Structures are given as structure tokens and as C-alpha cells.
Amino acid sequence: MENFSFKNTTDIRFGAGRIDDELRNVVSQFGKNVLLTYGGGSIKKSGLYDRVIKALDGLNVVELTGIAPNPKIESVRKGQQLVKSQNIDVVLAVGGGSVIDAAKVIASSKFYASDPWELVVEPSKRLTIDQLPIVDILTLSATGTEMNKGSVISNPETNQKLGTYGPNTPAVSFLDPTLTYSVSKWQTAAGSIDIFSHLAEQYFDQSKNNDVKIGLIEGLMRTVIKWAPIALQTPDSYDARANLMWASTLALNGLAHTGNINGWTVHPIEHELSAYYDITHGVGLGILTPHWMTFALTAETQTQFANFGRQVWQLSGDDQTVATQAISATAEWIASLGVPTTLPGVDINSTEHFEAMANSAVIVGQLDKGYVPLTATDVIALYEASMA
Amino acid sequence: MENFSFKNTTDIRFGAGRIDDELRNVVSQFGKNVLLTYGGGSIKKSGLYDRVIKALDGLNVVELTGIAPNPKIESVRKGQQLVKSQNIDVVLAVGGGSVIDAAKVIASSKFYASDPWELVVEPSKRLTIDQLPIVDILTLSATGTEMNKGSVISNPETNQKLGTYGPNTPAVSFLDPTLTYSVSKWQTAAGSIDIFSHLAEQYFDQSKNNDVKIGLIEGLMRTVIKWAPIALQTPDSYDARANLMWASTLALNGLAHTGNINGWTVHPIEHELSAYYDITHGVGLGILTPHWMTFALTAETQTQFANFGRQVWQLSGDDQTVATQAISATAEWIASLGVPTTLPGVDINSTEHFEAMANSAVIVGQLDKGYVPLTATDVIALYEASMA
Structure with missing residues (x-):
């Protein structure tokens, strides 16, 4: 820590x-x-x-x-x-x-x-x-x-x-x-993905034995995963709205970052999308996150993705299987919220700005110092993977 | 909530x-x-x-x-x-x-x-x-x-x-x-039990769907359960001492109580022991807690004790089995820390003050408004159960 x-x-x-x-x-x-x-x-x-x-x-x-x-x-x-x-x-x-x-x-x-x-x-x-x-x-x-x-x-x-x-x-x-009862389905979904993404950005970190932070984040992730679909289905569910609201606050008040080493990755990559195309931030995060996870799952990170699968998604099995299934579960949860899961889904149909966006994201986000470092080429590949 | x-x-x-x-x-x-x-x-x-x-x-x-x-x-x-x-x-x-x-x-x-x-x-x-x-x-x-x-x-x-x-x-x-490297085994064990007890006092509460708080406490409980034995075995383990320290702080800074209904139970019952006999607070909590859990496990609370067993102790099975096993696991963890688990173990060999202590605990702790309400007779029974 x-x-x-x-x-x-x-x-x-x-x-x-x-x-x-x-x-x-x-x-x-x-x-x-x-x-x-x-x-x-x-x-x-x-x-x-x-x-x-x-x-x-x-x-x-x-x-x-x-x-x-x-x-x-x-x-x-x-x-x-x-x-x-x-x-x-x-x-x-x-x-x-x-x-x-x-x-x-x-x-x-x-x-x-x-x-x-x-x-x-x-x-x-x-x-x-x-x-x-x-x-x-x-x-x-x-x-x-x-x-x-x-x-x-x-x-x-x-x-x-x-x-x-x-x-x-x-x-x-x-x-x-x-x-928040009157918040649209679109914004409820995007907001919930934003909360989840804040948690993921801080969960996946090179710090070791940072168990207080890990446990806090796992609890908050389970809360968002559970209550976002309920808020979509029953917009005036007090418990759904209350859990999402308190989770959103604790996800980013500093506690979930205590003892961490790395900065964030997916947010700076998404910020370029919003800056160029003015798309909804949370939807952009939902499109990028599963692709980033697939990129970030390596021999070094497999144990942490497996822990994520067991504690957050209640999966069981060997590390490799659970880690892969955890990414699929994340992608399925995002899709289940009813938001687009590709860039064309938010009317981004051209790759023309990808290089400029990637270059900017690497500098602004200091992505060379991330949990899994990314080059501009890696970021372009993420944008391209998000086209379908 | x-x-x-x-x-x-x-x-x-x-x-x-x-x-x-x-x-x-x-x-x-x-x-x-x-x-x-x-x-x-x-x-x-x-x-x-x-x-x-x-x-x-x-x-x-x-x-x-x-x-x-x-x-x-x-x-x-x-x-x-x-x-x-x-x-x-x-x-x-x-x-x-x-x-x-x-x-x-x-x-x-x-x-x-x-x-x-x-x-x-x-x-x-x-x-x-x-x-x-x-x-x-x-x-x-x-x-x-x-x-x-x-x-x-x-x-x-x-x-x-x-x-x-x-x-x-x-x-x-x-x-x-x-x-805290130089903290004795006795005080390390007592302090860890104190942290665990703070969490248990706030975990077991009549509030419903209070998932942010529940998740926070479960993560902190797992942290204390994991690292206390390591701190006992390796007093200069930085990670053990760091996790216990940050967990102790977050266990009682107000967050773990957000959205709750009830006050505390075991602490006021223990405070009487410390007041009369000047025993170590955390050791007194460790003696009383499993007996309180056994008392508090009822048809109404069984689901919550089962959740405690699954999320904190990684148990599986039907509610009744998991709830009972979770109490045993708690008692075994406390005993494993090397502290006395009975009142005679801390040189309390007489029942003479139990009635006065119980009457005071019920009033001071407002135990009639607890998660599971207790009368003075119930508290006397807890003290008596703790004699062996």
C-alpha cells in the first residue's frame, strides 16, 4: 500500500x-x-x-x-x-x-x-x-x-x-x-456505467495488498451492478436510486484511490471521443471499457481480473477462465442497460480523428504510466475495435 | 436506507x-x-x-x-x-x-x-x-x-x-x-477484535437494502480477518499493519453507519465488564460476541447472518447452515488470535455484579431498541453463557 x-x-x-x-x-x-x-x-x-x-x-x-x-x-x-x-x-x-x-x-x-x-x-x-x-x-x-x-x-x-x-x-x-426518479433511461444507464468505470479505473492498479480499497470498490461495484437495472425498470424505486446515488459519491470522493499507484486509463481515452463528437460520457465509457479490459488482461494481470470475477461477478473456476468470463459479464451488463456498445451506435462512423485523439489521450492521460501502459498505437486499436 | x-x-x-x-x-x-x-x-x-x-x-x-x-x-x-x-x-x-x-x-x-x-x-x-x-x-x-x-x-x-x-x-x-510493529500480541489481537466488533455492530441492523454500507463493512471484515493473524505472526509486516490501521479508521468514521437504524449492542454490554473489572476492551468483546450472535440468530435475522457467512466467511449452503457456521467461524477466528474466550479467562470468576451490570447496560445502551432487543435478563444470560 x-x-x-x-x-x-x-x-x-x-x-x-x-x-x-x-x-x-x-x-x-x-x-x-x-x-x-x-x-x-x-x-x-x-x-x-x-x-x-x-x-x-x-x-x-x-x-x-x-x-x-x-x-x-x-x-x-x-x-x-x-x-x-x-x-x-x-x-x-x-x-x-x-x-x-x-x-x-x-x-x-x-x-x-x-x-x-x-x-x-x-x-x-x-x-x-x-x-x-x-x-x-x-x-x-x-x-x-x-x-x-x-x-x-x-x-x-x-x-x-x-x-x-x-x-x-x-x-x-x-x-x-x-x-433522480425523473432521470431518463439513457442518463440512468450512462450514469451507472460512469460510476462503474470510476471504480474500475481505481480497482485495476499495480498496488499490492491494498485490501481496504479493494473491498470498498468490490462492494460498490456489486451495488451498481445490482441496482442499475432496477432503476431502469422501476424509475421511482427509492432503494435503487439511493444505492446508485451513495455509490456514485463514494466511488469518487478519494477513498477508492487510497494507497494506489496508477492514474486512470479509459477516462482520458473517452474524453477525446466526447471532445470531438460530444457524445454522452458514460455511454462512451461503456463502449470502450470491455475492449480496454481485453487489452489489459495479460499474464501479469490475470490474477487481479480473476479476483474481480470472483468477488464482483460471483464466478468460480481457474484464474484464466474466470478472468475472461468477468470481462464478458461486464460487457453483457453494459449491453443489458440498453445503450449502444459500438462507436457507430453513437454516430461515429469515421476513423479520421483516431490518430489525433489517441496522441492527445496518451499525453493528457499519461497513459505510459497506466496500470497497463498504452501507446498511441494501442489507443487507435481500441478505437478501431470499438467500431463493431 | x-x-x-x-x-x-x-x-x-x-x-x-x-x-x-x-x-x-x-x-x-x-x-x-x-x-x-x-x-x-x-x-x-x-x-x-x-x-x-x-x-x-x-x-x-x-x-x-x-x-x-x-x-x-x-x-x-x-x-x-x-x-x-x-x-x-x-x-x-x-x-x-x-x-x-x-x-x-x-x-x-x-x-x-x-x-x-x-x-x-x-x-x-x-x-x-x-x-x-x-x-x-x-x-x-x-x-x-x-x-x-x-x-x-x-x-x-x-x-x-x-x-x-x-x-x-x-x-x-x-x-x-x-x-504498530511493537504492539504486543495481546493488544494486536484485542485491537483486531475491537475493529471486527465495530463492524459487526453496524452490519447487523434492521435497515433494508443498505447495500453500500453492507459492501463496505464486508470488505473491511474480510480485511481484518485476513491480516490480524499475519500481524500476530509477523509483527513487522507492513501490509498487515497498514491494512489493520486503515480498516480500524474506516470502521468507525461514520461511513459504516450511513443509512442505519439501530444502535450498538455488544459494546455497552462489554463496557460494564471493563468498568467493573478493568479488562481489555477488545478481549471482552471477543468473549461476548459469539454468544450475542447465537442469541441474535432468529428466523427474522437468519438471512442476514447467512449473507454474513457467504460474503465474509466464503461459506456456501442453505441459509440455516451458513448462518450457524458463520457464528462458529467468528468464534474460531477470535480463539485463533490467542486471547481468552471466557470470563474466567480474564479473572472474572463471580456472577455477583451481573445483575447490576445488565441493568446498567440496558439503560446506557438503549438495548430495547437494538437490532435484536435485549432485556436485562437476556444480558445476564449472555454474561452467564460467557462463564464457560
């Missing part, structure tokens, strides 16, 4: 209906000027917007709407203008990963004099400046952003989709499973 | 040798006047005391030594006198659960005008007053106090051993597995 540091100060308020009683006190402790950020109109249709506005009655609420999936730097720029001109004290993000991710960079941008894209490209700059407190109300179980310092921001002008991180996790996160 | 709140701000610094580089900055951020608390002479014998004093060179260090296992209120009273008279800014606790537990109440007592025993009897009083920041260097993997708000303090004058909690978890906890 490698040395590690762990500190996560986010105040989690988990359960149905807590915002009505608690949101006002939580937000107003930070000040009167609130930037309320959200995406499209779904929170208006669901009635959540009205509940939030009612809870904030008497505070000075400024709104920034239209934050899109794969959030764009343009939204952050608009937010920067507002937090500065309106002297904002706290950012209240109501939405999924995209809305909260953008809110984090906006919260930093108040204390930055130049273009906030610079804060994305050079996260070290963000660590030297202050950040407004963030309160969020999560409406999609997927990215784990509700309890970490990270954001992923896209810049369509440069075809870049980059991860960045600030000094603080959200101050308070409201996790109300009932707010 | 029940609603829950989770917030834990402790800064964990995990790994070998970090105090030499980091302790000074960590402590001095809170001020110059440091109360250094520790137990007997073991940290002097191991050289840890010298390293700490060297790291704190230039700060004003006041010492409070002699904090005993099952820490006594008298040590807290001495600490209160020092934090007030020496204008202490930060408490540095170097030791196991007892030293850190006492440090927490001492940290509160600076802001309390009367006898600190009142803060133990009425924890609500502590929540209304301030608490000095606590930095700790853990030397025993057991109680989890390094990442929670709790303490257990004994008052020999009144035969009471009570849990109490303050407003804050430790500010910073140094978790260096190498500092």
Missing part, C-alpha cells in the same frame, strides 16, 4: 425532502448573494426550481442557466462575469455533474483576473487562489463531483475536454434520491 | 515516517503552546517520543503522561488544569485509543468551568462549547477514535464507563503502520 493523504470536508445531507427544511440555513450561512446555476428546463418541469426559489426567499438570487452536458468554458466565462459583477458569496448548483463541475470553476474564477480557461489548462493556478463555497443539489447519480475537487470542462474551439481541480470540495451536497 | 448526514473533516496522513517531515507544520499552524499527551513509557522505549520532541523543537510543549487503558476521568481533570493554566493552543495525542479519547475531552475541558466528568455524562454540554484542535499520532489500530468525535471515559469511583462525543473529529491524524 502506498502512502496517501485523505481529507474530504463535504457535508453530505442524504435523504428525501431535506432541501425544503435545510437549504435556506445552509446557503445563507455563506452570505446573501447567491449564484444559482442549472442546466436546461428539467428542474422547472419537475418543480425543483420552485422549491429552491421558495427556500431561498429573501436572499439575493442571480441565475445562470443553460449549462450543457460536457459543460463548456463559455458557461464558465458567463459565470465569472456574474460572480464578479454581482459580488456573489456562494454558488448553488442544481443539477448533475456538468452543472456542479462548471460551478466549481466559476467559484474559483471570481478570484482570477483573466480568462478562466487558463484555470482549466493549469489547475495549479487554481490552488493558489480562493474559491467561493459551493452548495449543490444533485439530480443525477454519475460523476461523484458532489464530493470531490474535480471538474471536466470542454472547449469546443480547441476540441479539448480537460480535467481540472480546485482547492475545495463542495461545502454541502444535498443527495436526495427522489430527485 | 434511512436518511443520514455525513461530514468528517479529519486530515489523514497515512504512511511511514511522515511525522518527521510534517508534524511541526501541522501542529504549529494552531499555535505555539502544545499539550503532549501519552500513556506509559512505550513511546520513550520505541524512540517515538524523541522524534516528536525533535519535530516540535521551538514550540512550548507541556506534557501530560500516564494516561491508562480505559482512560480515567482523573487524567482528564489533570489535563483540564494544564490546558487552562498553560494557555494551550493544541493537544497532541501520541498513543492508542485511550490517549486520543482522553485528549478529546481535555480539548473540550479548556472551555468548561466545572468538573469535566459532567461533559462525559452529558455530551450535549460539550456541543455548546468550543474544543481545542487535536493532532494525533496513532500507535494502536483498534478504536477508530483517530477519525471520529467519540471518546469512552471511565470513572472508577462510580463504576461507570461512558461514551461521549464532542463537536469535532481530530484535525489531523498521522497513521504510520510502522509505529
